[in-house]
Amino acid sequence: MSGHEIHWLALSVFIFFFALVTIMGFVASRWKSGDLSQLHEWGLGGRRFGTVITWFLIGGDFYTAYTIIAVPALVFAMGAYGFFALPYTIVVYPIVFLLMPRLWSVCHKHNYVTTADFVQGRYSHRWLALAVALTGILATMPYIALQLVGMQVVIEQMGLGGEGIVGDLPLIIAFFILALYTYSSGLRAPAMIAFVKDIMIYIVVFAAIALIPLKLGGYGHVFELAGAALAAKNDPAKGLILSGKQILPFATLALGSAMAAFMYPHTTTGVMSSASRDVVRKNAIFLPAYTILLGLIAMLGFMGLAVGISVKSPNQIVPSLFENIFPEWFVGFSFAAIAIGALVPASIMSIGAANLFTRNVWKAFINPNMSHEAESRSAKLMSLIVKVGALAFIIFLPTQFSINLQLLGGVWILQTFPAIALGLYRTKLHPQALLLGWAAGMGVGSWMAFSIGIKPVYPVVIGGDTYAIYIGLIALALNLIVSVAANGLLKLRKDYAIMDQTNATDYEAKDA
Numbered sequence: 384m385s386g387h388e389i390h391w392l393a394l395s396v397f398i399f400f401f402a403l404v405t406i407m408g409f410v411a412s413r414w415k416s417g418d419l420s421q422l423h424e425w426g427l428g429g430r431r432f433g434t435v436i437t438w439f440l441i442g443g444d445f446y447t448a449y450t451i452i453a454v455p456a457l458v459f460a461m462g463a464y465g466f467f468a469l470p471y472t473i474v475v476y477p478i479v480f481l482l483m484p485r486l487w488s489v490c491h492k493h494n495y496v497t498t499a500d501f502v503q504g505r506y507s508h509r510w511l512a513l514a515v516a517l518t519g520i521l522a523t524m525p526y527i528a529l530q531l532v533g534m535q536v537v538i539e540q541m542g543l544g545g546e547g548i549v550g551d552l553p554l555i556i557a558f559f560i561l562a563l564y565t566y567s568s569g570l571r572a573p574a575m576i577a578f579v580k581d582i583m584i585y586i587v588v589f590a591a592i593a594l595i596p597l598k599l600g601g602y603g604h605v606f607e608l609a610g611a612a613l614a615a616k617n618d619p620a621k622g623l624i625l626s627g628k629q630i631l632p633f634a635t636l637a638l639g640s641a642m643a644a645f646m647y648p649h650t651t652t653g654v655m656s657s658a659s660r661d662v663v664r665k666n667a668i669f670l671p672a673y674t675i676l677l678g679l680i681a682m683l684g685f686m687g688l689a690v691g692i693s694v695k696s697p698n699q700i701v702p703s704l705f706e707n708i709f710p711e712w713f714v715g716f717s718f719a720a721i722a723i724g725a726l727v728p729a730s731i732m733s734i735g736a737a738n739l740f741t742r743n744v745w746k747a748f749i750n751p752n753m754s755h756e757a758e759s760r761s762a763k764l765m766s767l768i769v770k771v772g773a774l775a776f777i778i779f780l781p782t783q784f785s786i787n788l789q790l791l792g793g794v795w796i797l798q799t800f801p802a803i804a805l806g807l808y809r810t811k812l813h814p815q816a817l818l819l820g821w822a823a824g825m826g827v828g829s830w831m832a833f834s835i836g837i838k839p840v841y842p843v844v845i846g847g848d849t850y851a852i853y854i855g856l857i858a859l860a861l862n863l864i865v866s867v868a869a870n871g872l873l874k875l876r877k878d879y880a881i882m883d884q885t886n887a888t889d890y891e892a893k894d895a
Contacts, residue, residue, distance in 0.1 A: 388542045389541065389542035389543065390541050390542050390711060390714075390715075392711045392712055392715060393541050393711045393712070393714045393715035393718065394541050394542075394543070394715065395715065396712050396715030396716050396719065397537075397541065397715045397716075397718050397719045397722070399719075400579075400583070400716065400719035400720075400723065401557070401719055401722060401723070403579070404576045404579055404580075404723050404726065405560050405564065407572075407575050407576050407579065408560075408561075408564030408565070408567075408568060408572040408575070408576060409563075409564050409567055409568065409572075410575070411564070411568040411571040411572040411574070411575040411576075412567050412568040412569075412571060412572075414571050414575055415428065415429060415431055415432075415571060417429040417431075419568075419569055419759065420755070420756045420759050420760075421755050421756075421759055422496060422738065422741065422742075422755060422758040422759045422762055423494070423496060424569070424759075425569035425570070425734075425759050425762065425763065426496060426569055426570060426652070426734050426737070426738045426759075426762055427496060427570060427652065427655050427656045427738075428569070428570040428571050428574060428656045430491065430655065430656055430657070430658065431656075431658050432574060432656045432657055432658055432662070433657075433658050433662060434662050434665050434666065434669075436574055437653065437656070437657045437658075437662050437663075437666050438666050438669055438670065439574070439577040439578050439580075439581055440570075440573065440574045440577050440653045440656065440731070441650065441653040441654070441666060441670060442577070442581060442670060442673050443573060443574075443576075443577030443580055443581065443724075443727040443728060443731070444573070444649045444650060444652075444653055444727065444728040444731040444732065445644070445650060445653075445670075445673065445728075446584075446673050446676065446677065446724075447529075447530055447533070447724060447725065447727075447728040448530050448533030448534060448721050448722065448723075448724035448725030448728070449529040449530055449532060449533045449725070450468075450677065450680065450724075451533065451584065451680055451701060451721050451724055452532065452533040452536055452698050452701055452721070453529075453533075453698070454468050454677065454680055454681045454684070455680060455681060455682075455683040455684035455687065455700055455701050456684065456696075456697035456698050456700055456701070457684065457697070458681050458682075458683075458684025458685060459684035459685075459687045459688060459697050459700045460621075460684075460697045461620065461621055462609075462613045462621045462622045462623055463622060463623055463624050463625050463629075464620065464621075464625065464629055464633060465681060465684060466678075466681055467633045467636045467637045467640075468637075468640075468677060468681065469674060469677060469678055469681065470634075470637040471636070471637040471638075471640040471641045471644075472641075472671070472673070472674045472677055473671065473674055474637060474638060474641035475640075475641040475644045475645065476667050476668075476670055476671050477667075478641060478642065478644075478645065479645055479663075479666075479667040479670070480664060480667035480668070482645065482804055482807055483645060483651075483654045483663050483667065484660045484663045484664050484667075485807045485808075485890040485891075486498070486501065486651065486654060486655070486803075486807055487654055487655060487657060487659075487660050487663045488660050488889060488890050488891060488892040488893070489501060489504075489505075489807070489885055489889045489890050489892075490655050491655075491660075491892065492885075492889045492892050493884070493885065493889070495655075496655070496738050496742055497516065497519075497648065497651070497735075497738050497739050497742050497743060498515060498519070498646070498648070498651050498799070498803050499512045499513070499515040499516040499519070499739055499742065499743035500512070500742055500743065501803070501806070502515045502802050502803065502806065503743070503747070504883075504884040504885055505806045505809075505883060505884070505885055506802070506806070506814035506817070506881060506882070506883070507814075507881075507882035507883070507884060508814035508815070508818070508882075509747050509748075510814075510818060511802060511814045511815075511817055511818045511821070512743050512747065513743060513744065513747065513748070514799075514802075514818060514821050514822075515743070515799045515802055515803065515821075516739040516740070516742075516743035516744055517744070518795050518796060518798060518799050518821075518825070519646075519647065519648040519735070519736065519739050519796065519799070520648075520736045520739055520740060520769075521792070521795055522647065522791075522792035522793070522795045522796040523647065523648055523649065523732050523735060523736045523769075523792070524736070524769065524772055524773055524776070525773075525776060525788035525789040525791075525792055526647070526649075526732055526789055526792055527729050527732045527733060527736075527769065527770065527773035528773040528774075528776035528777055528788075528789070529789050530725035530726075530728055530729040530732075530773075531554060531558065531725065531729070531773060531774065531776075531777045532698065532777065533721055533722070533724065533725045534554060534557060534558075534721070534722045534725040534726075535554050535777060536698050536699060536702055536721075537702050537718035537721050537722055538553050538554060538557075538718075538722070540699070540702040540703070540706065540718065541715075541718060551777075551778050554774075554777070554778075555774065555778075557722070557726075558729075558770060558773075558774055561726050561729060561730060561770065562766070562767050562770045562771075565730045565733060565734065565766055565770075566763050566766060566767060569734060569763075570652065570656055570731065570734055572730060573726070573727045573728075573730040573731050573734075574656075576723065576726065576727055576730075577727050579723065580720070580723045580724050580726075580727050583716070583719065583720035583723060584676070584720045584721075584724055585676065586716075586720070587716070587717045587720045587721075588676060588679050588680055589679075590709070590713070591679075591683060591686070591704075591705070591708075592679045592682060592683075594708065594709075595683075595686045595690075595704070595708050596686070598708060599686070599689050599690070604689070605682075605685055605686055605689045606623060606685065608688065608689035608691075609623065609685040609686075609688040609689050610622070610623045612688040612689070612691070613688065623685075628851070631850055631851060631852060632839075632840040632851040632852065632853065635840070635852045635853035635856050636839060636840065636853045638853075638856065639793065639797060639853040639855040639856040639859070640793060640853075640855075642797060642800055642804075642855075642859070643793050643796050643797040643800070643855060646796045646797065646799050646800055646803060646804075647732075647735070647796055648732065648735030648736055648738070648739055649728060649731040649732040649734075649735040651735070652731060652734060652735040652738065653731065659893070660892070660893050661893070683700070683701055683704060684700060686704060687700040687701070687703070687704045690704060690707055690708075692704060692707060701721075702718065702721075705717045705718075729770070729773070732769075733766040733769045733770050733773075734762070734766055736765070736766075736769045737761075737762040737763070737764075737765035737766035737769060738762055740761075740762075740765045741753075741758050741761040741762040741765060742758070745761055746758065746761075776788075788837070790832065790837060790838070790839045791829065791832050791837060793839070793855050794828040794829070794832055794839075794854050794855040794858055795825060795828070795829075797824075797828075797855040797856075797858065797859050798820075798821050798824035798825050798828065798858060798859065798862050799821070800859060800862075801817055801820060801821070801859075801862060801863060801866055802814075802817045802821065807890065809883075809885075809887065809890070811870075811881065812866055812867070812870050813869070813870050813873045813874075813879065813881060814881065815869070815873060816865075816866045816867070816868075816869035816870035816873055817866050819865050819866065819869045820861075820862040820863060820864075820865040820866030820867075820869065821862060823861050823862055823865040824858040824859060824861055824862030824865075825858070827857075827858055827861055828854055828855065828857070828858030828861075831854045831857065831858070832854050839853055839854060839855075840852060840853055840854065841853075841854045841857060843857070
């Protein structure tokens with residue numbers, strides 16, 4: 384299949400499944416029916432999703448189209464270093480098990496819709512809540528844009544790419560459809576579509592890991608060929624196993640990413656939409672099944688090396704691999720799975736960002752007397768604006784720029800960890816101290832990332848030796864140091880007080 388001619392069979396299969404989920408997106412407005420003029424119904428699905436729906440929903444927004452594209456791309460380009468996503472997704476679920484049931488309980492008790500709502504209630508400090516809200520929106524925008532990268536790659540691979548606005552037209556149409564059914568159905572749309580998305584991706588991945596090694600002479604031969612291809616690059620940082628200098632950045636990336644993952648608005652939105660605390664706990668136990676899938680997806684990078692595919696960008700490796708191995712009809716099915724894998728998380732991300740803006744920016748600072756209906760209308764409109772902004776990233780900026788911005792997103796969102804995660808355990812840090820810590824972490828973390836070309840790890844020199852450490856963890860450490868030091872100074876003031884609207888029992892409530 385050439386990238387310069389339209390491949391009608393693959394395109395027809397792609398359009399069929401895309402049309403199917405589009406219909407599902409609009410039908411979802413009647414599923415688990417509720418008054419969509421209420422923000423908690425539109426933006427949280429009425430908080431009625433059970434274990435199975437929540438499993439698909441959180442998996443749908445956690446394992447995205449860009450995961451399917453980017454993880455194999457990093458393995459293809461770097462070898463073993465690209466597998467940092469595996470320990471990250473193993474470490475994240477104990478964190479979810481400890482933190483997220485407490486978040487669900489307190490938010491359910493007080494009808495909080497966002498993490499910034501929780502921060503506002505926990506500390507009674509609207510500027511700290513605003514910092515959490517703006518950080519969430521800022522970190523989410525390039526993340527949505529990267530879902531478009533995954534969709535853009537497969538659309539171009541089917542021969543629909545091109546120069547200028549005409550080349551971007553298929554992508555614009557696809558996201559316009561996404562915007563319409565998200566506006567219409569809210570969180571119910573991605574929750575329903577997530578079923579189809581996950582089933583399709585499992586079929587594609589299992590077909591790939593079974594058939595491709597079979598055609599290449601088995602996994603042993605795959606590793607042998609991949610190892611030779613990486614060795615030919617004459618770069619000690621690229622190989623089947625980590626070099627000594629890669630272990631620390633690998634470990635800190637995994638840990639920092641795990642700590643950041645459930646601070647994002649889209650993941651916490653999935654948690655808050657759950658019907659009960661037990662649903663959240665069960666999902667912390669069952670969600671690691673997706674890690675198996677991720678490991679298999681990462682293997683596609685080695686398979687691309689083994690096949691000897693040459694691509695202009697590592698992002699093209701999975702589509703190119705599928706074109707080389709599978710019949711055209713299954714290529715269309717696979718590309719549809721990747722595109723749908725972009726729609727689900729992009730929809731949830733836009734809803735999460737819209738909820739933050741409506742509740743913690745517009746209502747908190749501009750129109751505090753908003754009715755519930757006005758909140759819902761504002762969130763729907765904002766969800767459209769967020770999508771348009773994400774689309775602009777892809778159309779008007781180089782793709783690499785948006786990818787680099789997403790790396791900053793992890794650094795940024797990690798700076799909300801002290802206010803949210805420590806707040807869930809009712810630590811006695813003053814909100815002004817947390818705000819100063821947040822500002823220090825955001826400022827220094829952004830400076831470090833930009834100073835080295837927006838890369839995720841920073842070379843720290845200690846005693847003449849250089850250690851590469853994930854910037855997000857360095858910034859978080861500074862954040863905590865400043866917060867604790869400022870808290871100590873604030874305690875010297877006579878008016879030191881923390882106005883907490885929650886109490887200890889709120890965090891253990893088991894109401895369904």
